[in-house]
Amino acid sequence: MRYLPLTQPDREAMLTVIGAQDIDALFADVPESARLTAPIAGLPNHSPEMHVERALGVMAAKNLSAGTVPFFVGGGAYKHHVPATVDAIIQRGEFLTAYTPYQPEIAQGTLQVLFEFQSQVARLLGMDVANASMYDGSTAMTEAVFMARRVTRRSKALVSAGVHPHYVGVLKTLTRFTDDEIATSTPDLTPGKPGDDLDALIAAIDAQTSCVIVQNPNIFGHIADLAPLADACHKAGALLITVVTEVVSLGAIKSPGEMGADIVVGEGQSIGNGLNFGGPYLGLFACRDKHVRQMPGRLCGETVDADGKRGFVLTLSTREQHIRREKATSNICTNSGLCALAFSVHLTLLGEKGLRNLAGLNHARAVQLAERLGRIPGVELITTSFFNEFALKLPTEARSVIRKLAERQILGGISMGRLYPGIAALENGMIIAVTETATDEDFDAFEDALDEVLA
């Protein structure tokens, strides 16, 4: 077996050194009734590389990959072009096959990358300090709610109707057995401001409110000025948590930090990471300096070595589970190190100028497509202020439209019925994302097909 270096003579020589008669002697602690005497039945035996490659290749070929068709699906995961350099760097064995940098003298590569990543994320989100990444955006949002509870010593969270329903689902799951109160509402498709309930949220803030959670751009692509909401939160002693699921937007629109957010969480997949059918992705998490000791997740900090040379270490680990055990700020152990590296490399290649150009291109292309589709008879453009994603109201149920588009080899967006099953008022809604990867030919094909399906 190609991954196992020991030869049979090696094994015998080693057993002699150990003083064991055979390998079974090393498993003597296993109760006899649980010992397996042969390979587990029902599974194939080992395979040559070429056979594995063939079998998995057949499975992969059954999927319609985004790069081969007109593609307009978003909803928290976006198809952006990832430069070839990104993948070449994350495949370097020194990054790929390293562990968490617990021995900093021989992990300065990972540590400096994390320090740079934290710096890039803090600037992008307009915040003081960012951590070294979390599992994904949805789990980062739940961690933010728990952090707000620690900071304010209150337990009522108000969730905007514009927050991604999967994110809300995760929050509900993880607060099911706690005494947190999670106030949610169902979005409506008011033209011009779908899912925008900021005035209602402001009215609902009271002395028990720990935080208000709002997504910008929201699940329908709508963007809003959060400054009035931030003011209202701060007057009441509550924190504003802002969720960003499309971070490329921050090259074009004001950052949550500039609008007064106290905690910003996000899904960083858009930069440097492929779609990967939903994972692995990376959660972004940033806050104000004054709250850093209540922050979850790993943090990398600058220091010096015994010779006075600059170096980096994991720091403030007294917040974390391996030290604090049941009193830790979170049970999280891993971050998304390699995805954070990919994010950082891509953002380094872009720089400020490239990010602004990329964001400008996404926006302009989305405006072009929104205006074209909005002219199709019976179709209404619901989201009028947006970055690269918008909602349409169709004259018919959107799930079947998406299906018919897929039959025509067009991945045309997300039906709201999939995200909000059982809510009749949303069944005709469709969410469409446009990135720099979509061509004019893709636009033509999409418009023609939608026209045809709706006719």
Added chain:
Amino acid sequence: MNTPQNPSPMNSVGRVTRIAGTGAVTETYTGNRGLMLEEPLLFERGALDRCGVDLPEIPVVQDRLAGLGRADPIGLPGLSEPETVRHYTRLSRQNYGIDLGIFPLGSCTMKHNPRLNEKMARLPGFADIHPLQPQSTVQGALQLIDTLATWLKTLTGMPEVAMSPKAGAHGELCGMLAIRAALEARGDARSVVLVPESAHGTNPATAAFCGYAVENIPANARGRVDTEALKARLGPDVAAVMITNPNTCGLFEPDMIDICAAVHAAGAFVYCDGANFNAIVGRVRPGDLGIDAMHINLHKTFSTPHGGGGPGSGPVVFSDALAPFAPLPFVRKTKDGFELVEEMQARNSKDHDRSFGRMVAFHGQMGMFVRALAYMMSHGADGLRQVAEDAVLNANYILASLKDVYTAPFAASGPCMHEALFSDDFLAGTGLTTLDLAKAMIDEGFHPMTMYFPLVVHGAMLVEPTETESKASLDQLIGAMRSIAEKMLADPDAWRTSPHLAPRRRLDETGAARKPILNFKDLETAAA
């Protein structure tokens, strides 16, 4: 004694062991030392207007940004492509990885990461598909998840698996939420979770996250759970026992069947931390021991890369008692293919009708699923059994080869599993500790073992070689560890400040925590 022409002493494998003198060169203009290249921060190198990406022209449109355009500079430096490649390549060379040598980090299972797995995960049919595409366009992806689920259920002997948890600790959370949901469903509120002293820190943190009080169960003199103490503590307030098996001392819990039966008799559940499944895969099915839930770290047992701290993946297998409470989404076979059940409302069948809900956006770590399945198919049922056997053999070889020098607290009670536990007791009186020993290993070109864990052994050193190390590699590690120990005992004062040959010497961690500098802005402020 004959003086050879070349004064560098050679060891038995012909390697120069003395560090060559620096001759006239004691310092360099650049700070570099040959191939060891210093690299400034991105923020010291890049510029806001430098860019390594070419994009098409932006069409002119009337913007729809509602006056929310970002006007102020963001402060993101850029680099051209060649500068980017060089920046990260130089940084990479300051890292140790499995690709460079043995990485015997106990409890972490740093085994070889096969490159076939990387290649498979990058097939566009897996890497370039969206989680919310129509299900008819991702049947191969759902098939892959279903196939991996079948492997995991078969290898563990458990009837159900939840695929979505993002890492081991997330899997623990998944398992404990299912336990809590099952208890609440039968109207049986319980308040306490029992955790052995030797547990990973994630276990008590997870139990606390689920609203339970955590109580420790002591270890016995043989490094196992004190079964009698555990049984004595069971009662109507105990919701679950979280046990790692093989445990964090690298030992199999021989009373596991008995413990599970007693826990069930008391109306509680057994959560098994599966971090050490690598030691028993193919030799023991945890389901045969009577457990109710166990997470599987795909990044340990099934070789998905650790990537400098993630991403991981932590599917959780469940017993029949917990299966109805497993999270959404899940994949099921239908007559037409595969279906991804995402929402409670969309469900027609009776299974999972009491799911505790969603743990993540989308469906889990697909990229890791592909890698893990490629690894499993490569090894097969027979190869995975050999994996466990070689992992255990390698660890016992290290234990047997070092226990006359290193203190091995549980060696007298028999063989270990996949990792060998030592302590620094043998250094008593020298003033040297586990930390000094680990740092000395760095100068020998090794990544050190896990230090100071498990907590039940003072000055613990946990050595996990994994099955992907050759005998020659182990012999070199053993030789180096013996040599370091002997030199430390002979001349302790020479060993208090290692490493000397790594990219950095010991770092001031206390200073870093006292006045945290967490990003480049802080660095500018600190310098001002």
